[in-house]
Amino acid sequence: MAGGDSSVKFLLLHRTCKLVVLLCFLHISVTVFFYVRSLDVRFSFVQNQQHSNVSSTQTNQVRHTGFTSGTEPKVVLTTKEEHREEPKVSEQPKEEKKKKEEVEPEKKLEKCPETSPLLVGPLRVEFTSPVNLDQIKDQNPNLQPGGRFRPRDCEAVMKVAIIIPFRKREEHLKFWLFYLHPILQRQQLDYGVYVINQDGDQIFNRAKLLNVGYLEALKDYDYECFVFSDVDLIPMDDHNTYKCFSQPRHLSVSMDKFGFRLPYNQYFGGVSSMSKEQYLKINGFPNNYWGWGGEDDDIFNRLSSKGMSISRPSGDVGKCRMIHHDRDKKNDPNPQRFDRIAHTRDTMHKDGINSLSYQVVKTERLDLFTKVTVDVGKP
Numbered sequence: 065m066a067g068g069d070s071s072v073k074f075l076l077l078h079r080t081c082k083l084v085v086l087l088c089f090l091h092i093s094v095t096v097f098f099y100v101r102s103l104d105v106r107f108s109f110v111q112n113q114q115h116s117n118v119s120s121t122q123t124n125q126v127r128h129t130g131f132t133s134g135t136e137p138k139v140v141l142t143t144k145e146e147h148r149e150e151p152k153v154s155e156q157p158k159e160e161k162k163k164k165e166e167v168e169p170e171k172k173l174e175k176c177p178e179t180s181p182l183l184v185g186p187l188r189v190e191f192t193s194p195v196n197l198d199q200i201k202d203q204n205p206n207l208q209p210g211g212r213f214r215p216r217d218c219e220a221v222m223k224v225a226i227i228i229p230f231r232k233r234e235e236h237l238k239f240w241l242f243y244l245h246p247i248l249q250r251q252q253l254d255y256g257v258y259v260i261n262q263d264g265d266q267i268f269n270r271a272k273l274l275n276v277g278y279l280e281a282l283k284d285y286d287y288e289c290f291v292f293s294d295v296d297l298i299p300m301d302d303h304n305t306y307k308c309f310s311q312p313r314h315l316s317v318s319m320d321k322f323g324f325r326l327p328y329n330q331y332f333g334g335v336s337s338m339s340k341e342q343y344l345k346i347n348g349f350p351n352n353y354w355g356w357g358g359e360d361d362d363i364f365n366r367l368s369s370k371g372m373s374i375s376r377p378s379g380d381v382g383k384c385r386m387i388h389h390d391r392d393k394k395n396d397p398n399p400q401r402f403d404r405i406a407h408t409r410d411t412m413h414k415d416g417i418n419s420l421s422y423q424v425v426k427t428e429r430l431d432l433f434t435k436v437t438v439d440v441g442k443p
């Protein structure tokens with residue numbers, strides 16, 4: 065009897081143990097599952113991704129549409145299908161509006177639609193035949209001095225300053241103006257183009273020039289949104305709107321140079337946009353990245369450390385071409401860049417728009433853009 069009793073107890077104990085082990089296992093599996101999932105979604109700092117720039121095999125596996133859909137579904141997709149028919153449809157009412165405006169010119173304009181009806185979708189972009197400034201000027205008769213524009217039939221959804229860091233890339237700038245002015249006008253933006261030209265022959269400082277562009281553009285007009293664009297990048301679809309979104313936007317998401325995909329998930333170089341608030345929240349950009357590389361990763365780290373995420377167009381809409389060129393003089397890779405991006409969190413509050421110093425050498429209001437030549441100093 066006593067033996068039977070203890071064997072029943074043992075059986076019970078055995079079963080209980082099994083159950084506990086099973087529960088533990090279940091618990092661990094669930095934990096691991098959610099952890100792995102959160103890794104996917106969460107932004108990791110770029111410092112952990114330095115190898116991205118060294119080993120291309122690894123980075124090529126990163127799909128460019130990776131995390132847009134998760135973070136910001138609303139922003140993500142302006143599919144071509146939605147708008148393909150619209151340009152034709154819109155022509156009629158546009159004509160009518162124009163007439164009305166001539167009768168009562170001072171009437172307050174209606175807001176432009178969220179998606180411009182003038183967009184045409186994919187564009188052919190090539191750099192074989194050179195373009196010249198007079199031709200571009202003739203083709204864009206509605207531009208105001210300094211490369212300014214606002215739609216005449218409606219009130220633009222946003223006032224956008226486009227900032228281009230620049231030095232000795234006249235040929236590229238012509239292509240940029242040739243392609244972008246018509247696109248930006250079709251996007252119905254209230255915009256101005258600011259070419260920030262680094263004076264002298266010191267080492268190039270892209271991020272500092274962008275900071276200068278931010279301040280100089282604000283002296284002109286009450287801009288709400290800033291698009292930071294390299295001079296050699298041309299979008300291949302006008303649905304890639306050069307404006308700001310509820311999160312900082314990366315616009316050049318599939319460049320021909322990288323096989324029309326993101327080189328790595330945290331990549332924020334090329335063309336990006338930020339509202340005034342987003343920009344100020346991260347204290348602008350670093351001023352101490354001299355030479356090529358890393359400053360865009362630093363900007364990404366700033367955004368991510370302030371809890372912001374990156375909004376992106378789809379890989380299709382975000383296609384763009386880069387104009388081929390040799391490496392610029394005085395813009396060699398910055399050997400300190402890896403060390404710098406490892407410390408963004410510690411340095412970003414001291415180094416940024418709050419510590420920016422520069423001298424404007426000259427501001428020229430040209431037909432197609434405003435050119436600010438600036439002395440940003442040296443390392």
Ligand SMILES: *[C@@H]1O[C@H](CO)[C@@H](O)[C@H](O)[C@H]1NC(C)=O
Nearest residue numbers: 117333357358359360361401
């Ligand atoms: C890595 O490469 C990208 C793409 O060329 C570049 O924009 C970025 O600045 C580079 N980062 C570093 C740390 O070199």
